[in-house]
Every structure is written in C-alpha cells, then in structure tokens.
Amino acid sequence: MATHTDVVSTPKLAPDLAEPGMLGPRPTATHGVWSWLTTIDHKRIGIMYAVAALFFIVLGGIEALLMRVQLAVPNNNFIVGDLFNQMFTMHGTTMIFLGVMPLTSAFFNYVVPLQIGARDVAFPRLNAFSLWVFIAGAVFINMSWFLGGAPNGAWVGYPPITSVQFNVGHNSDFWAIGLITLGVASVAASLNFFTTIVNMRAPGMTLMRMPVFVWMTIITNVLILLAFPPITIALLQLIMDRTFGAAFFDYNKGGMPIMWQHWFWVFGHPEVYILILPPMGIVSEILPTFSRKPLFGYPLIVFSGAFIGFMGFAVWSHHMFTTGMGVVAVLAFSVTTSIIAVPTGVKIFNWLGTIWGGNLRMETPMLYALSFIAMFSIGGFSGIMHSAAATDFQQHDTYFIVAHFHYVLIGGAISGLLGGICYWYPKVTGRILGEKLGVPAFWLFFFGFNATFFPMHIVGLNGMPRRIYTYDSAMGFDKWNLFISASAFVLAFSFLLFFINMYWSYKHGEIAGNDPWDGRTLEWSIPSPPPVYNFAVTPTVTHLDDFWHKKQTGQAAPESDGQLIHMPLPSYYPLISGVGMFIMSMGMVYLRDHLVVATVASVIGFLVLLFSIYGWAMEGPGAEYLDPNKKTGAYN
C-alpha cells in the first residue's frame, strides 16, 4: 500500500542526521488559542482572514459614519480639517487593504484547495506567514491613531501632500511603511496561490475544468504579483524622500510629483480588478447553483476575466485625465478604458444567460448575486462615462466619482463577498446561515446602499467636491447630504443584522449536511465542516462541474480504503515572522527623528525575522499521519 519513493542511495552526501539543527520545539497545541496561532491549515487561516477582514470592515465603516455625521448638515464642525483627512484616508486604506482584499483572501484560502481537490495549499507555512504579516501590517498602520495621527494624504497618497515639507508628522510614514508590509503579505500569498492552482489540482482537473472561482483567483493573484511591485517601489521612493531627503517627488530638485501618480495608478487600476475579479468568481459559482443550470458560456467568462486582467494594466491614466498629459495620452487611455468595458459586458450577459430559463431559488446567496449584477452594472455604466475624457473633466474629484466606485466596490465587490459568505457558511460551520434574518438583512443592505450612494451621483454632478470636510448651505447640497447620512446608518444597520445572523446561525442554525445547495463543485462532496485533510480519497476529475456530473450519473464518492494521510505539522515561525516585521516597521517610522534608536529597533526586527526564517528552514514541514476512518485530526 505504501507508495514510498526510495531515496537514491548517496553515500557521498552528508551523514544521516535526524532533524539537524532544529532551533526549537514544534507547537503541540491542538485546541485553544495556540492551536490557532500556530496553525497551517488553510481552512483555519481562511477563517482568521475572514474574521480580521470583517473586523476592519466594521472599523472602516465607523470611520465612514463619522464622516457622514460631519457632512449631514452644512458648516458642521464635528470632525474638521486634518482629522477629517485622516478619516477618509484611513477609511479608503482600511476598506481596500484591510477589508475587501483580506476577505477575498479568506475565500482563496478556504475555498480554492477544496475546489481543486487538494489537501492544502502548496506552502502551508508560507500561507500562515501571509496571514500574520497582514495582521502585523494592519495593526501597525492603525497604531498611527495613537502615535501622533493617522495617515492623512488620501488613499492615493499624492506628493507633495505626503511630502515631508507639507506633512511633517509621521502620518504618511505609517501609511507608506504599512502598505509595504501589507504588500509583502499579499505577494507571498499570491505566490502560494499561483503555485497551488498550477500544481495542486486533483488528477484530471485540466485548466478548463477548473471552477470559475479558481480561475478568477489565479488571475487575481497574477495581477497582485505584477501590480504590487510598482507601488512598493513608489512607496520606497516616497520613504526615501521623507526620511533621507531624496529628490524623487521634490519639485525643487527637479523631481516630478506626477511620477507618483503614474506609479500609483499602474498599481491602482489593476488593484480595482484585484478587488472585483474574486467576487465575479463567487457570483459565477452562486448563479448556476441557484438557477439549477450550468454556467452559460464558461469559456467566455474565463477568457473575459483573463482579458480584463490583461487590459487592467493598460488603462491607469484614466485616473489622471485632468493632469494635462496631452491629447494623445488622453485619447489612448480613453480608448483602452472603453475597450475594457467589453469583456465586463460579456460577463454580465453570460450571467444573465445563466439565469435565463433557470429554476431560480431565491435564497440569500442568490439575492446577493443578483444584487451584484445590477449594482455592478450601474457602477460599470458610470465607469464608461468616465472613459470619455471630456465629461470626466466635469466629474473628476466630485461625489460622482465617489458614487461610481462605491457602486463597484459595495454594490459589486461587497455584494459578491456577502453572497459568498452566505453560500459557503454551511461548508465552514456545518450550519445554514438563517434566512429569516438573512433576507431582511439583504433588503436593508440593498436599499440602504442605493439610498446612500445613488444621490451622490446627483450632488457630484452639481459640483460637490470629494475629500472636503464641509459645504455651505447656499450650494444646495443640504437635503441630499442629510438623506445620504441617514441612509448610511441604514446600510450600517444591515451589516449589524448580517453579523447577528452569523452569530445566531453558528449557535442555532439548521444543520447543513455535505451538500445543502445541490452544488456542482468538489467542496460539496465532503463533510461540513471538512476534516483537516479535506479529502479522504483524492478525487479524480473527469468533467467541468465534476461533482454535479457524478451526482447526475449516480457515481458515489469514493470511500477511504484506510490509507493514512500525510499532513504537515504546525509551526511557530510564521507568527514570529509577523512579529519581526512589525518591530522592523516600527523602527523605520522613526528613522527621521532618532536615527540610532530607530536603526537598532529595525535591526532587532530584522533579526527576529531572520531567526524565524532559519528556524522555519531547519524545522522542515514535518509530517503526521492521519487515519480518515478515525475522528482524530478533525478538530472542527
């Protein structure tokens, strides 16, 4: 039974030493906090990503509500000036980097290995590393609230607003260094998921048999790999300017602040697709399941996603039409921006084709998925309006833009992600997310969202600028702003209901069973929650929607023949790496003030990181053997 590959005998090599040079013991906790801190199980890591992301979405939401209180009435002085700047900067930064991206990451972690029939990701410890470095970066960037003020140069951080001459505090240092730390986490995770999807698919799962969510995941991760380097270098240049007086964005020394805008949007526009492609994948899973039809035009959806990813790198300057780039550049980016609407439209029609003539079940995942199509379409239409540079000049930096990207990111991304939570909640917890509270929560979300953001189109076209902390009554924005602020609280309340529902269902929800939705993909073929090793027997894939096909043709899931399953062991080192990164980042912030002390702190952080890298390398992945016919190993 054991298919052990014999090691080629190599007497010339080093003597046979068992576990040479382990720097410390391995973790042994199987329950409690330490088992979570040291886990390398993709499912537990996914859950932690989700919990952290939802926490930060609440935090970013509170920041938004505080701004809406300020803007509810004209000439208000609840939060003014720099504090308001800190609010919108941290709202944007939090929602994008600490909310939506980690929430997509939670789905990558939990769902992708299950959908491709793998026991874990390619590098389980690196996966834990990504989580802890993300947590380190997220905590670090929010420490700024208590250490002299949060970042205040908007989520785009344009110099000279973020240059040290005009922004003397450490606000922007926390922002720049924090984003680099978060970038390390994202790139590490992307390397992992790219390798996982390329290499860890179950036998027979060819590329064109992969679920659409897996496709969108690999495209997203390629985008992260290629888009994060430009912003990382730009942030490094900004840090060089701020800390060592370099000339990159200093006009007095010949530097060009516009360069920052280019680097930022070379990253920033692909980032938009990094945020929206995973929800598109989620919606492509939900719609066929709840329409009881196969996905309409699977290859077109896949290739459209890939084309969107490719074109995502060719449209960045449409964020900069008003900077005076010249006619040729404006025209070129106008055209590419119009082109990118085509594959997006193709996807929308394919989703509609999926629903058409289907036997629809209007449960919460489906409601959110339909909301995604409708709301994302509206955001997409206003996006096409921006591609026409002449009209964009009127809309630039107004609330019209704010309305546009919130339709894409809340109506689109968050809708899709909440739908994904409803869809996979039974798989993760073993219980159905209750409909009684879920449906009202959805409708409150839907109406609260539209009431908050649709009027922003109107005040925006009437000229209300974004990122300004107040307005005069004479401008005629009063009524709409009061309405928007009130609606924002309705939207916030819908999230509260959603979270209450999650908690209630976790305790009292209906037991789900393996396959509550009559699903199509491999994750529904295993127990809910899945055992630690996911699949007792590695599935062999013969079709797209393989599990559906097997159910239709009456093929039972293969039974375990008692073969033991090899799993890697937990590790302390990913967590220690995160601590090291945190200390290193803290030191770097204060290089400008206390060169020696800050350098020492940075070096200590680096040494902690280095120690954990060596400990990590020396301990090896380890191995334990689980018997699928016993309950051992399944901790959920």
Place this chain on the structure above:
Amino acid sequence: MSSAAVHSTHHGHDDHHHHEEYSYTGTPNKKIMMWAFLASDCMFFGTLISTYIIYHGKSLAAPYPVEVLDIPVTTASSFVLLMSSLLMALTVAAINRDDLKKFRLWIFLTCVFGLIFLGFQSFEFTEFYHQGLRIQTNLFGSTFFTMTGTHGLHVALGVLWLASWWIYSFFGDMRGKAIDIEVTGLYWHFVDIVWIVIFTVIYLVEFVGVGA
C-alpha cells in the same frame, strides 16, 4: 518548505521528507514559485529602472553621472558578478551529480564572487560620497543609490542564502536538496541578469554619450 502531499500515504519513521510529492504539472512547487517570484521581481526592477531612465539628465545640481562614474572599475565588478553565475551553474551541476566536495567548493566561490561584487559596490558608494554625491544631492543621486542599493540588497541576500547552504552542507543532510539549490540558483542568475540591464542603463549609456 514542502507541500501537503496529496498522494503519499506511508507509515513508519523512514520519511526523510524525500518522498515524491504530487504535482499536477510534474514540476516541483518550489520551482514554480520561484519563477513566479522572479516575474514579480522583474516588475520591481522595471519600476526602478524606468524611474532612472525618466529622470536621466534631469538633475539640477552637480555632480552629474559623467563626472563620477568609473566605467573600467564597474566593468571589472560586473565581470566578477557574471562569472559568479558560471560558478552557480557549476554548483547546481555538482549537487545534481551528488558530488558534495565540488558542490562545497563551487558554492563557496560563488559566495566569494558575490562578496567581491559587494566590495566593489561599497567602494563605489564611498567614492561617490567623497565626491559629493549623496542621496539628497540631486535626482541622479536619488535614483542611483536607490536602484543599485536595491540590487545590492538582492546580492547580499543571495550571498546569505548561498552561505547558509554552504554551512548547512557540513552538518545537514543534503540528500534530495538538489531542487532547493537549483531554486537558489534561479534567484542568483536573475540577480546577475538584472545587473546587465542596470549596468547598461547607468554606465554604458553614459559611455556612449546618450543624452549626456
């Protein structure tokens, strides 16, 4: 770093983490990950090099590149770095033959050549500093030190990685590690190739007088 093997199911304590890992493509995970990382690293250096080219000739204060760059000296250090790539290739070949003695020799020399390159770089940085070129002096200083500094950091990390393997080979078990050495080698070759581009953009362009 290894993966949760999908297939291997074996008993006993004879596992020396050498069992064949399942992979869909047949290429080891580590290798695929390194290639993906290098793709990402291309964008890092692409951004640095683009910044240098865009800011070339835009410095408002002396010293300008033509005044400080010492092309013969850097040509020598570039040659050393490129030869380290040859030594790296020999290192990989030796470990693939399970020839531990040669492996130790070649990997040690690769480290030494990397260190020589870093020595040249510190000499160059010091020299420029004495000639009045600092990171805050002008755009040339900012772009030059940031780009070559980032590259130097890559070389330094590579030397640390190679040296760790060299030391490990005296007390650790090198069986089944050929793939790890090959992955280390991919990184090292990449860092060398990037230097060819940087050397061209900074030094050779100045030498032929483009835009000077």
